[in-house]
Amino acid sequence: MTPHEAMDKNDPAGHSPDSSPPFLEVTSGSNMGKRLEVRTECIIGRASDCALVIEDRKVSRHHMEVKPVNKRLLVRDLGSRNGVFLNGRQILEEEEVKHGDVLLIGDTFISVKYPSHESHERYGSRWLISVSTSEETHFDELSIPEKITRDHLSEEDLRTLLEVLSLAKENQDLVTIFRRITKHLVDLFKGDSAVLCLYSNDTYEPAVILSKEKKAHFLSDILHQTFTQSRGILIQNLHEQLRGNEKEKKSRNLPCSQMCVPFIHQGKIVGLIALGSKQPMMFSKASLNLLTVMANHLASTVAQACRTDMLERFHIVEKEKFEQPIVGECEGIKHVLRLIGHVSRQSLSILITGETGTGKELVARSIHFQGLHPEGPFVSINCASIPADVFEAELFGHEKGAFTGAYRAKPGKFELAQDGTLFFDEVGELPLPLQAKLLRVLETQEFTRLGGTRTQYTNARFLFATNKDLEQLVKEHRFREDLFYRINSFEIHVPPLRDRLEDIPLLVDHLLDQIQRQMGKAQPFQYSPSLIGCLLSYHWPGNIRELRNILEQMAILSETGYLEEDLLPERICARALTKSDPGLPKKAEGLLYRITDKTQKQIILQALKESRGEKKRAAKILGISRPTLDKKLHQHGIECSEKEL
Numbered sequence: 067m068t069p070h071e072a073m074d075k076n077d078p079a080g081h082s083p084d085s086s087p088p089f090l091e092v093t094s095g096s097n098m099g100k101r102l103e104v105r106t107e108c109i110i111g112r113a114s115d116c117a118l119v120i121e122d123r124k125v126s127r128h129h130m131e132v133k134p135v136n137k138r139l140l141v142r143d144l145g146s147r148n149g150v151f152l153n154g155r156q157i158l159e160e161e162e163v164k165h166g167d168v169l170l171i172g173d174t175f176i177s178v179k180y181p182s183h184e185s186h187e188r189y190g191s192r193w194l195i196s197v198s199t200s201e202e203t204h205f206d207e208l209s210i211p212e213k214i215t216r217d218h219l220s221e222e223d224l225r226t227l228l229e230v231l232s233l234a235k236e237n238q239d240l241v242t243i244f245r246r247i248t249k250h251l252v253d254l255f256k257g258d259s260a261v262l263c264l265y266s267n268d269t270y271e272p273a274v275i276l277s278k279e280k281k282a283h284f285l286s287d288i289l290h291q292t293f294t295q296s297r298g299i300l301i302q303n304l305h306e307q308l309r310g311n312e313k314e315k316k317s318r319n320l321p322c323s324q325m326c327v328p329f330i331h332q333g334k335i336v337g338l339i340a341l342g343s344k345q346p347m348m349f350s351k352a353s354l355n356l357l358t359v360m361a362n363h364l365a366s367t368v369a370q371a372c373r374t375d376m377l378e379r380f381h382i383v384e385k386e387k388f389e390q391p392i393v394g395e396c397e398g399i400k401h402v403l404r405l406i407g408h409v410s411r412q413s414l415s416i417l418i419t420g421e422t423g424t425g426k427e428l429v430a431r432s433i434h435f436q437g438l439h440p441e442g443p444f445v446s447i448n449c450a451s452i453p454a455d456v457f458e459a460e461l462f463g464h465e466k467g468a469f470t471g472a473y474r475a476k477p478g479k480f481e482l483a484q485d486g487t488l489f490f491d492e493v494g495e496l497p498l499p500l501q502a503k504l505l506r507v508l509e510t511q512e513f514t515r516l517g518g519t520r521t522q523y524t525n526a527r528f529l530f531a532t533n534k535d536l537e538q539l540v541k542e543h544r545f546r547e548d549l550f551y552r553i554n555s556f557e558i559h560v561p562p563l564r565d566r567l568e569d570i571p572l573l574v575d576h577l578l579d580q581i582q583r584q585m586g587k588a589q590p591f592q593y594s595p596s597l598i599g600c601l602l603s604y605h606w607p608g609n610i611r612e613l614r615n616i617l618e619q620m621a622i623l624s625e626t627g628y629l630e631e632d633l634l635p636e637r638i639c640a641r642a643l644t645k646s647d648p649g650l651p652k653k654a655e656g657l658l659y660r661i662t663d664k665t666q667k668q669i670i671l672q673a674l675k676e677s678r679g680e681k682k683r684a685a686k687i688l689g690i691s692r693p694t695l696d697k698k699l700h701q702h703g704i705e706c707s708e709k710e711l
Contacts, residue, residue, distance in 0.1 A: 088139050090118065090132065093168075094175040097121055107133040109144070110171070124148050124172030139163050139178065148172055155196075155286070168195050194261055194272045196286040197320055204307065205291070207351045209298035211330050214358045223356050225473055226254065230360050240371050245443045246482055247364070248274045248339070253477055255353055257341040259283070259321060264337045265372050273337075273371075284340055288326045292338050298327035298361075300354045303346040323348040327361045331369035392428055393576045394569040398561035402429065405558050410436035415508065415553050417493075418531040420560030423611030426531040427491060429560055433529060434487040442486025445526075447479050450495035457500060459516050468517025480513050483526035493553065494534035494545060505549045528553070563606040563613065570601050570613075571668060577614050578629075581621050591621055593629040595673040595687050600631045604638045667702040670695075674706055681706065 090110070092100040097120055102108065108117035111129035120129070126146040133140050142160040143150040150157050151170040163169065165180040175195065216224065233247050244262055252260045259277040261284060263270035270293050275282050288299050301307075301324045321342025329337040339361060343349065392403060409416055410433050418426045427446065434444045452460055459469070463478030479488055490496075496504065507513050508528060512521050530553045539545035563570070578591045606612055620633040670688065677683035685695040699706060 088134065088137075088165075088178065088180045090169075090176050090178060092118075092120070092174060093177050094173070097174060102132075104132055104134050104139055107131065110176075111144075111146075120171065120174050122172040122174045125174060129171050130169075141169065146171070151286070155290075170197075194275050195283045196289055197283055205288075205299045206302045207300035207354055209300075209327065209351075209354050209358045211296070211298065211328065211358055211362055214298075214355050214362070216359060218355045219359060222473060223352075223359075226356065227360060227363070229474070229476070230254075231363055234364055234367050240367070242443050242445070243367070244274050244371070245276075245486075246445075248276055249477065249482060249484075251339070251341060251357070251360075252276055253475065255341055255343075255357070256348060257321075257343045259342045260340065261289075262337065262339045263289070264368065265335060270338055282342070283320050284326075284342060285320060285324060288324050289338065289340060292326040292328050292340070293335060296328055296330060296335055298325065298354050298358045300325040300349055300351065302349065305346065322346045325349045325354050325357060327354070327358045329361050329365040329368040331365040336365060336369040336372045392425065392432055393572050394566060395572065396561075396566040396569050398566050399569065402558060402560060405556075406432050406436065409433065409556050409558075411438055412556075413438075413527065414555045415528050415530065417536075417554045417557045418529065418560065419557060420531075420533065421562045421609055422533045423609035424560040424562055425610055426533075426560055427489065429558060430487070430489045430529045430531060434489075434527070437487070437527065439485055439487075439527075443483055444487050444489065445479050445483040446489045446491060448491045450492040454497045454500070457497070458503070461500075461504075462513050462515055463518075464516035465518045468515070472517070475515070478513075478515065480507065480524045480526065481522065484524060486526055487529060488524075488526045489529045489531070491531050492533065493530045494532040494536055494539055498544070498546065501546045501549050505546065505552060508549075508552050563609040567602050571598055573610065573613060574598065574601070574617065577617050578621070581614075581618055585621065587627065589627055591624070591627050591629055594631070594676055595669050597629055597631050597634070598669060599689065600634055600638055667704065670698060670702065670704060674704075679706060 087103045087105045089101050089103045091102075092098055100118060100120075102110070102118040109128050109131050110116055110118040110120060111127050112120055112122065112125045113127040116128065124147075126144070126148070128144050129146040130150050131142045131144055133142075139162065140160050141150065141152070141157065141163055143157060148171070152161060152163065152167060163178045165178060167178040169176040169178065216227070219227065230247060230250060233250060234243055248260050248262050251257070259282040260275070261272050261282060262274040264273045265271075270289065285301070285304065288301060292299050303322055304320055304324060305322050321344055323343040323346055324340065326338055326340035328335045329339070339357070341349070341357070392399065392406075394400075406429065416433065418429050420426050430446075431444060434440065434442075447460065449457070459472075459476075459478070461478050461480065463476055463481055464472050466472060466475045490504075507524070511523050511525065513524065514521055536545055536550050536554070540547045540550050563573075574593065578593070582590055601613070608615070616635060616638070617629075619635070620629045623633050670684070673684040673687045674681075677687060681695055682692055685692045688695065690698070698704075
């Protein structure tokens, strides 16, 4: 018997002797703290022969079965009297449970936990507990989405609606947009917790959870009824409804005020959002109407998330799902990637330098998604594009009435980046008075909204980028020396495109794939090798941003989807015709001598394809002689039988 077979025989879950198995932990009632490591099939119930004995009169003698299969846990109701609830939803068949899931049997909550090397928080950094009560609660107010329009809103409500809709139109990924919207709604309605759910597999799956405490509690009935009845629901004082019996203990952690509305797109529910407050009567019918109208306008954005793999990105952000990878194989980019790997999981302030258009924000996002809190928001602020007189309000936020036009309180970037990353782009453009205020926040993690008196704290990670020489700005007294040393704990320099010409073929392929998806083209764009030759001859002052813009222009102008050099702007064509590399001999000025061996084979194959296998024509396209082409074919192992014309 092999060691692997022995492990499988002794442990059906497939855990090695040194690994920790998944376990269940009771988190409520007189059984709180009880734990059960699940190595084999076991039964949970009230009977003394159960692996985990639950002393709860509403728990059946043999209530639930748990068994490990392929390092995961499956649970099954054993015909219990009161059922088994998974995250507030009753299970009817055998179902898999994941780390962070919460089971409810009788009045007892049981949390599911996996070993630390396998675990991930299913809903981010906090749990959602959807609580079911024994007796039915009643709802104080209802709203029917199709009957609630802007006509039901006041002028101040309309301004608030426009603020929320502006967040949905920002140039951010949907994960960040939904987190920002949810945070904004919590502040707007003075709530304590919120959950935004997306439609998935005939049920709703939490995507964003915010809570001022470790766990977010909601009444399962309000979530379920909103989903099944397609209407908004408001409970103004839940504790009053549940007073005077055992349920009062269960409801102690529940928000006293709760409201929930659906996102309805083209007649179908695509998600829902619920808000909770520990204070009674915090939400009114007007609040429910306003939230309903907001949901009506945001429904198309929510539907867009449901049509993609967005839900998985909310739950756990994986490296391979990063939408904009850093493309390149030159030594400069490999060095950048190595540095990112070293610093991503370190709590350092990092300065990213490089010319405009080199991809500094892409490096910042890569650091965030490989960092300690990839599930948190990535908030970007451009120090050059925001006027100085409103920059402080954008950064710190403001209270209602702090200045003319401040009709409502608004969180700033420091608050929005909580539990995530705040990226300062073009930090060299920051005015001197604001540099001093930024330095104080970096040193103390404390800030105050404009017009406010309450000190707030931020745990965001700070990243900075600039295309200027900050050391020179310090000498010119245009940038604070103490701030420079504070933000420059570690520097990553992104090389310009002219120093990494060998990456141009890879970048062209990558960017054209993006442009194809953006334009909705069924067929991928093709291009001639001579086009690459023109691109390699250009000096690229605008770097990758300029390259993308040029490819987009060519894609729009091309009627066949085939990109040739005659579609290039005149400045690039003229340089390609006149520019030659003085460091190369006369015969080496062709396309093939301007790139490295790593991409030569790709370009040779493309030239042969364009010339339909005619070697003489392929050599002309590549700017080399026919004998040289034969040597290259042999060097790269390319077999080609020349066609006779």
